[in-house]
Amino acid sequence: MIYCYAFRGYEGDLISVEVDIRRGIPSLEVVGLPDSAVREARERVRVALKRGGFELPLERILINLAPAGVKKEGARYDLSMALAILRAGGKLPDPGAPLLVLGELQLDGTVRAVRGVISAVSEAVKRGIRLFIVPPDNLPEALSASEGTVLSLPSLGDLNRVWDSLIRGEGEADREDGYGSGAGEGNPYPDMGDLKGQPLCRRALELAAAGRHNLLLFGPPGCGKTMASRRLPGLLPRLTREESLEVTRLWSQAGTLREGTGLISWPPFRMPHHSASLQGMVGGSSSVSPGEISLAHRGVLFLDETPEFQMPILQGLREPVENGTVRITRAGKSFWFPADFQLVMAANPCPCGNLGRESSSCICTSREIERYWRKIGGALMDRIDMRVPLKQVSPEDLLGREEEGSGLIRKRVNTAREIQKERHRKEDFLWNARITVSRLPDLCPLDEGARKAFTAGIGKLGLSFRASHSILRVARTAADLDISEIIGEEHILEALQYRRYGDRDIFWGKL
Numbered sequence: 001m002i003y004c005y006a007f008r009g010y011e012g013d014l015i016s017v018e019v020d021i022r023r024g025i026p027s028l029e030v031v032g033l034p035d036s037a038v039r040e041a042r043e044r045v046r047v048a049l050k051r052g053g054f055e056l057p058l059e060r061i062l063i064n065l066a067p068a069g070v071k072k073e074g075a076r077y078d079l080s081m082a083l084a085i086l087r088a089g090g091k092l093p094d095p096g097a098p099l100l101v102l103g104e105l106q107l108d109g110t111v112r113a114v115r116g117v118i119s120a121v122s123e124a125v126k127r128g129i130r131l132f133i134v135p136p137d138n139l140p141e142a143l144s145a146s147e148g149t150v151l152s153l154p155s156l157g158d159l160n161r162v163w164d165s166l167i168r169g170e171g172e173a174d175r176e177d178g179y180g181s182g183a184g185e186g187n188p189y190p191d192m193g194d195l196k197g198q199p200l201c202r203r204a205l206e207l208a209a210a211g212r213h214n215l216l217l218f219g220p221p222g223c224g225k226t227m228a229s230r231r232l233p234g235l236l237p238r239l240t241r242e243e244s245l246e247v248t249r250l251w252s253q254a255g256t257l258r259e260g261t262g263l264i265s266w267p268p269f270r271m272p273h274h275s276a277s278l279q280g281m282v283g284g285s286s287s288v289s290p291g292e293i294s295l296a297h298r299g300v301l302f303l304d305e306t307p308e309f310q311m312p313i314l315q316g317l318r319e320p321v322e323n324g325t326v327r328i329t330r331a332g333k334s335f336w337f338p339a340d341f342q343l344v345m346a347a348n349p350c351p352c353g354n355l356g357r358e359s360s361s362c363i364c365t366s367r368e369i370e371r372y373w374r375k376i377g378g379a380l381m382d383r384i385d386m387r388v389p390l391k392q393v394s395p396e397d398l399l400g401r402e403e404e405g406s407g408l409i410r411k412r413v414n415t416a417r418e419i420q421k422e423r424h425r426k427e428d429f430l431w432n433a434r435i436t437v438s439r440l441p442d443l444c445p446l447d448e449g450a451r452k453a454f455t456a457g458i459g460k461l462g463l464s465f466r467a468s469h470s471i472l473r474v475a476r477t478a479a480d481l482d483i484s485e486i487i488g489e490e491h492i493l494e495a496l497q498y499r500r501y502g503d504r505d506i507f508w509g510k511l
């Protein structure tokens, strides 16, 4: 039996391609809820087979895509239908086992790449399928997720050769999927050495990377918020193989994976524009498409000029920030995608951007400033452990001495991450940013000085419960970077300075 694949969010269904050939007026029919694209596929299949040197049987051909209840979209069924017809007509010998076929056909018989090859291959492997035919451009992806015999088919003209290899069990020899290759070793992100004159921000990035804390960077335009954010993913540990498969699967499904590349092995960085649509952000123009927040899975989602994003988008971020997944309902059907990202928001201090600048003055009323900040929304702000004010960098700072590079910082981050993995091995969370409220007292032991600083700080800044939890989590990370089991006064004091802004009436203007 030949199989293809239909998406249902992150998951999906194998579709069996059944062909019945019987005597009658020559025709080609497709049943099983095909949309218009599948109907058009009939014509493509007919012409492509002919140009590839095969004759369509002059009989009644009926193709059934099962199960019928699953919606099938796009041109991804072309190749599987063509091969199923040839099999049923006796033009290809029996491969002896179920076979997954992916690919779109061009009229000249060339096989074009399709989205979501990892999803399809992973699902097929789960169901015991061990034979695969895929487009050449999707081969590295297919190899990364498969077990068994994988073959790429450049064109229908190559079919007899490829089918022979399939029967003999001779798959593509190259099992290199890009994860362990040299290309994946070098850190692809810009270096921290260039981020000068911003000691507070540099330290905040290190803490955020180590404990996976969400960040807000705010300051006048041109103070380096974007520059700083771009350097965060370069401080994070490389993805594990399992994480790498998840990320590549999502990118492949969205069609953002460059063709012919293998696994994505570094945490992704996504920077959607504030004009992005709700669907573009959270996903789901169809069950095929993950949004920006899922493309940032296991990496960093950076929202520049956060208050300019549509309100429903910012509200829609709350659930994924909390659970690491996003659930979407379309036309009565519900599906989900992973979206476990680290959130970095950037904002100007006020609508005009001049607040706190020495060279120019702000023209905003305090009401306008308040409204501007309120757009982010208290529920989302609550989940931001660290809020970092950035100042304009002076020319002297820019010419100043070389700062520490990403490599050394990453080493400390990695150590702190290992400490967390070990300490949290029996918990249902891994990183400090996710320590649950009930586990905070046990996992965050304070010494005497820390206890005093904590109580005094909370009182002085008038902080909420949620804010005090954030402070403990960030202090935990600061202690982990110091390789200290007990949290000291200096760790609490450091955490406090990142929580001074953004709660209730604390006025952003007074930086």
Ligand SMILES: [Zn+2]
Pocket (backbone or CB within 6 Å): 350, 351, 352, 353, 354, 355, 362, 363, 364
């Ligand atoms: Zn202003």
